[in-house]
Amino acid sequence: MSNPGATEPRELHRRLQAIWANLPGFGTLSAVNHTSIGRRFMVTGAFFFLVGGLLAMLIRTQLALPEQDIVGAHLYNQLFTMHGTVMMFLFAIPILEGFAIYMVPKLIGARDLVFPRISSLGYYCYLFGGMIILFSLFFGVAPDSGWFMYTPLSGSEFSPGPGSDVWLLGVTFVEISALAAGVELTVSILRSRSQGMTLRHMPILCWYLLAMSLMIVFGFPPLILASILLEIERATGLIFFEVAGGGDPILWQHLFWLFGHPEVYIIFLPAAGIVSTVLPVFAQRPIVGYRWLVLAIILTGFISFGLWVHHMFTVGIPHLAQAFFSVASMLVAIPTGIQIFAWLATLWTGRVIFSLPMLWIFGFLVIFVAGGLTGVMLALAPFNWQVHDTHFVVAHMHYVLVGGMFFPLIAGLYYWLPQLTGRMPSDLLGKTGFWLTFLGFNGTFLVMHLTGLLGMPRRVYTYASGTGWEWTNLVSSLGGFVMAAGVAMIILDVALHFRYGQRAPRNPWNADTLEWATAMPPAPYNFASLAPLPTRHPLWDNPELGESMAQGQHGLTSTGHGRRETYGSDAVTGRILHIIHLPTNSWWPLAAALSLAVVFMGLLLRIYPLALVGVGVTAVFVLRWSWENGVHPNAAPLNVSEPEDYPLHSRTQDGPGLWGMVVALMANGTLYLSLLFGWFYLWTVAPLWTLPPENPLSLAPLLLSGVLLTLAVIGYQQLVTGLRRRRGRPLKRQLWWVTGLGLGHFLLLLWVLVSAPLEGTVRAHDAVLTVMLYYLLIHSGTGVVLTALQGLRVGYGYVSHNLPYETIVLRPFWLYTLGIYWLGLAAFVLLPMAWGGG
């Protein structure tokens, strides 16, 4: 793939800049490039961190002395709810997503992520969702039921104002961005690594980020479903969590913690990845036990999903079940222990340079290990019962989250700041910031364990004198302000370094990973040429690699076509399979996010016609966006030069879009399984669950609708088989047949829903059934529209037997729709009938 002397380097950079640059002025809002989007995520996340920190200071001010009434109970409830919500949903996850979006292509030798417009959409969803949540504070309607929004407190009876709606809708809006990032990062890491980067050669940070991304894909849907159900219950009265109608508030807890516990590891894993990247550089040796670390990452990714009930040890679950989750909670300490021993062994056998990033790494090790130990204590059910809902849990949580995420994050900030900006931070300010933060943090939270053991519950806005909690709270508050001073020092350091920081030399820490081969700050295309990377330590093996890549001495240097390109490769071996052509700057993501904001605002203000219009407009925007793909003139038209060494991905049968579809369907399937879980949970556990006297759904039309769907999917399968062989019957006619059959299925299903005497406001059974029917309808309708669109694209020449890619991408969607239909029919209709009810 070497391409020596193809173009003079300066001219090559000029051409690449012209292809990859953001539009000037306001046009920068149309940017899709991962460097720009990653930076925006991180800057916005940092802003929300300051907001969350400010709220924490207000909390500590209120609790500093007994019997104070500085903020009052009502505002205090809003403060602690917003502090948790902002820190978890608007700071921790998004800033790490932004970090991953920024880093992944640079680590794997690619020019961008594989779905750049999705990155942009994700950012705007995050921004707008975050603004909705934030502004609720200024209007005095912020959520106040705690960051995990337990029902019935968060339900319409006990929280009649819009606070809970703000949380449910705002967080769901933000979660679109998390899922978008999860899908995109997964596919990018697996399918766009440079030549020769096998799984064995992948930078350890990529393993961590891959695990994080997949955990987002499987972890977020339960909460999205729970939020949708609770919002529907609040808005329309359909019953899901109210005991009186056959619902159960404990269902919310299950769904929330199915998300909530993996969430802790979604935050921890990328931070641990930072540690595993930074620490070996300053130990001046490769990380010890690479394979053990990969093992630990994969174990953590799975086992952390088996712990959620340890947040619910006090709700009355059988002891045996508690024992299962207790043991699983202790098991997760094993992969964490593997990592800690690997880090210690690396330090032990290396020649450690005690630089500023390493200071933060040492802070992390001390605090996180302490937090892990109290975690093992909390995994023991009897101890857990004693300290449940006390400040002990608050202290543990902050040791894990601040120690496990914030300290590595700041280590990463100081480590990569020269790469981001090309300038070095101040050592003096940085060290002062560290010590103030470290001492302040421990001053706040170490003593808070004692506050909890002395019995002080969480979430009380004040306490009486003489309880023994006075001095511990005062120390915690003083420590909090010291920590705030430390954070202020870091902000000052970063702000000043833009002007006064010394120019950073290339690869200032003598790092091994490829992100240091970019310019500092990086160009939007990262690398002028893409080098083979059959090594975990490209810059240690070849310190001149950055130079030769910048000189255009490696692959993918042609620019005459004007396309944004990067390599597409095999997931395991890193063998190049095709060239992925990427979309350029686009306004569609911003337009779609704005119209989605209209939907969410319409729902929040309960102006439902407005929300409906927003849905329609969003659909139009997204479909129009999808039109600019493949050989569309704005993408990779046929009459422009095609590469000679590898085909463009849209000319193949297996590209990132297919993988993106499958990964997105995994997330979708998790949501569906969560709904199934809810159905069976209510059926077996809810104390007042009742089946209706007669089945509310007409069975014959349901079966007929299923037959039509099956025929449509069989037709689509045959069509794809013909495409794979690049022959077969006329494509357009087949697509319209499938569209027609799918439409018939959709209309029959719609009729079943409209004609069914469902009483969701009376019975939870009918409410869940209603949601299931809407879920099936949405999928069937989407399949029909997308297939019709394929038919239209055949007419335009964008899809054909020689260009089968898009049609193949749609196939998993139809198979999924078929699967959920028959599974839904069996679980929601046939099983209750066989049981003797409904």
Place this chain on the structure above:
Amino acid sequence: MPVNGQRALHGAHLVMGLVIWSLWFVALYGSLSVVCSLAPPAIEAGPLNWLNAGLLVITLLTTGLLGVAAWRCWQLSPDKQANNFPLGRFMGRLAAAIYLLSAVSTLAVGLPVLVLPPCI
């Protein structure tokens, strides 16, 4: 996937052990919850009852299956001295370790059925 004329283990083996562990975990907790709701065994029987026995059998079968898978992967991964195929060795050894630790996790989480009654 052939590399250098040899075949590496499929990438799915890196997660399959823990997928099986997850399915077993769902079956364990799900069947316990459903049976305790619909037809709980007599409390006086303590841990010696048909439900715990069933859960133990499922646990032992799953542990055995995962153990065999770990052994097979270890056998299939190329020997370091025998040939120069580091990717195959990496995948094989990693998959074997994941199957093995999945087996250990299954046994560890399932063993409380020996000592605790199921529905109180």
